[in-house]
Amino acid sequence: MVLPNGNDGEKEPVESSKSRISRRSILGSSAALGGIAIAGCLGNGDDDGNGNGNGNGNGNGNGNGNGNGDADADNQVAIISSDAGFGDNAFNDNALEGLEEAADDFGFEVTQVEETETANFAARQEDLAADGSYDLIVMVGYQHWEGLAENSEQYPDQYWMLINDHVEGAENVSGWIEMNNEMSFLAGVAAGTLTHEEIEHDDSSTDPDESIVGFAGGEDIDLINAFEQSYIEGVEWVDDSIEVLTGYGGSFSDSEALNEVASSQFDDGADIVWHAAAAAGAGAFSAAQDNDRFALGVDSDQSVTDDQYADVILGSAIKALNEATYMVAEAVYEDDWGSVSGEQNLSIENEGIDFVVGQEFEGELPDSLEENIEAARQAFLDDEIELSCGPTGC
Structure with a gap:
């Protein structure tokens, strides 16, 4: 076993967790998430069989919303993307996947609104709320906070x-803080x-004689700076000489x-x-293939979602964001908003954060990986790890 901080000597083995996040619970299906809306009925509302919602989301940056059919006001949920887009x-x-799974289970329509301009977030939120058709409006990314605080x-x-933030005192908001710092540390x-x-x-x-690793971020902002610093601290926890x-990449x-960033690091x-x-991460995977090296995915098991790169991932x-959106949709369906109102979180402690091996490497990687990942999980549970950055910034 590789010991934290490069120390030598014996260490008590860590008992494997009995409950890990499975690939199925994170991914659901490896099929592309191309479906825009799923028709049906929510709760005991009437359904005329035609699905009658107009799908007006005013999304995708051009004011175009995506939906299908016509649905009663009680039969719809909407989701607005982050600036990275779907x-x-x-x-x-x-x-989105969590909402689609909930739609399959409970029978309602999902309207997908892609908005890649952060300046338009507040307006997109207001468009959907003013329409009055949506039981739940999901916003991906903390950049939605400013508009939501007013709306x-x-x-x-x-x-x-709201994903990645919460609105203090707003009982009608379920705000989910993902412990991205813990996830980055595991990476x-x-x-x-x-x-x-x-x-x-x-x-x-x-090349184990060199022991060099890289981090390739999208936009150079506080959120991703926290990813970077927490990742570095995870590397140093194993061996501070790495x-x-x-x-x-700026996007x-x-x-x-x-x-280009990843290729430079491989060079x-x-x-x-x-x-x-986010979506730009495919560039890191292609760079790994071009340079005969390896990469790690983020947020979901990208050896499945980006399976053309499975040979290098x-x-x-990962974080169980799909389970969070499913849970909130279920709470609306069950008329149990109180169970999700206010600040919520995804963490190692509640098994919402984890690390999974790529699908082509299952059973093939050294035991030191699972030993060290499990040791890190346990160290978080025992409050033995103090990170420099929070989940959304340093």
């Missing part, structure tokens, strides 16, 4: 879900562990820019690069 195979798609007061009877532990190991798969391999290269959608000796760049640091 199709990122990570943050936005994971949130949640302006529309007190509207239920809202660092994985990278720090595996760069010491000799791994070969297809054409890719590590070199960590860092860089930013959550420009995969070519991120490819400088990195075995493994972890990205925190050793694993992914």
